[in-house]
Amino acid sequence: xxxxxxxxxxxxxxxxxxxxxxxxxxxxxxxxxxxxxxxxxxxxxxxxxxxxxxxxxxxxxxxxxxxxxxxxxxxxxxxxxxxxxxxxxxxxxxxxxxxxxxxxxxxxxxxxxxxxxxxxxxxxxxxxxxxxxxxxxxxxxxxxxxxxxxxxxxxxxxxxxxxxxxxxxxxxxxxxxxxxxxxxxxxxxxxxxxxxxxxxxxxxxxxxxxxxxxxxxxxxxxxxxxxxxxxxxxxxxxxxxxxxxxxxxxxxxxxxxxxxxxxxx
Numbered sequence: 001x002x003x004x005x006x007x008x009x010x011x012x013x014x015x016x017x018x019x020x021x022x023x024x025x026x027x028x029x030x031x032x033x034x035x036x037x038x039x040x041x042x043x044x045x046x047x048x049x050x051x052x053x054x055x056x057x058x059x060x061x062x063x064x065x066x067x068x069x070x071x072x073x074x075x076x077x078x079x080x081x082x083x084x085x086x087x088x089x090x091x092x093x094x095x096x097x098x099x100x101x102x103x104x105x106x107x108x109x110x111x112x113x114x115x116x117x118x119x120x121x122x123x124x125x126x127x128x129x130x131x132x133x134x135x136x137x138x139x140x141x142x143x144x145x146x147x148x149x150x151x152x153x154x155x156x157x158x159x160x161x162x163x164x165x166x167x168x169x170x171x172x173x174x175x176x177x178x179x180x181x182x183x184x185x186x187x188x189x190x191x192x193x194x195x196x197x198x199x200x201x202x203x204x205x206x207x208x209x210x211x212x213x214x215x216x217x218x219x220x221x222x223x224x225x226x227x228x229x230x231x232x233x234x235x236x237x238x239x240x241x242x243x244x245x246x247x248x249x250x251x252x253x254x255x256x257x258x259x260x261x262x263x264x265x
Contacts, residue, residue, distance in 0.1 A: 018035070018036050018099075019035045021127065022126035023107065023128075024127075024128050025116075025129045026130060032046060034099065036094075039094050040106070041094075041106055043099075043104055044056065044102075044103040052070075054072065064077035065103040070135075071135045071136070071138075072085070072136060073085065073086055076110075077096060081093050081095050081164075083109045083113065086137065087138060088143075088221060090225060090227075091225070107127055112136075113136050115134040115136060116130060142224075143224050146188065147187040147188075148220055148224060150187050151187050151220040151223065151224065152220035153191075153210075154171075154191050155171050155216045156210060156212040157202030157208045157210060158170050158200065158201075160216065166259040167216055167219035168229055172228055172230070173263070174190055175224075177235055183235075191203060234256075235252070238264075239261055240262055241260065249264070
């Protein structure tokens with residue numbers, strides 16, 4: 001009986017947080033969008049077909065919707081918090097889901113794969129989508145191969161046992177350093193920076209050279225899409241259980257903990 005009550009409470013909670021959402025595409029109202037936990041979701045099939053001439057199929061074995069078109073190969077697997085398109089990964093932090101038999105995904109990630117932009121109008125609570133003509137670049141065209149190689153290596157070495165989110169956070173630190181005047185201005189130089197001593201333990205112990213896992217490569221690609229977990233500029237992380245230095249906690253602002261790592265700005 002207790003399990004039944006918990007189940008109905010869960011269903012009620014999901015229902016309560018799901019509303020019809022206002023979306024326009026090139027000035028024309030788009031039907032079927034949902035607002036779930038403050039994120040606008042759209043049905044993948046009708047939204048994709050409305051923006052381009054594509055084929056949409058369902059892979060039942062992998063529980064994934066697949067969209068193919070000219071220079072476009074997209075997969076949205078149920079439960080994933082990202083869309084894979086042309087071997088690039090667009091992370092939203094919100095899971096792809098099924099509603100009434102249809103695949104729903106966060107609007108911004110899907111719109112980007114079609115070269116479309118999304119602008120939120122808070123006054124009317126409407127997501128305005130403007131279609132674009134530019135094709136979505138493939139991974140080989142979009143990512144800098146050297147940056148991807150070394151970023152995936154340091155992510156794997158520092159957070160190979162962490163969740164995807166934990167891996168993304170480590171990648172965010174590296175790329176934030178690249179953009180900061182406090183550090184060198186390339187991924188490689190940030191990783192191998194020896195100002196004040198070696199910056200990353202894997203450089204000292206050689207684990208930086210281990211082969212990166214698929215998830216570490218995925219995390220690196222997500223970071224190179226300029227996805228950030230925090231609007232604060234995290235520049236440092238440490239494992240408080242094994243760290244022997246207190247300089248970072250004493251001198252930097254704590255932002256968050258993910259897995260075994262604390263992150264500081």
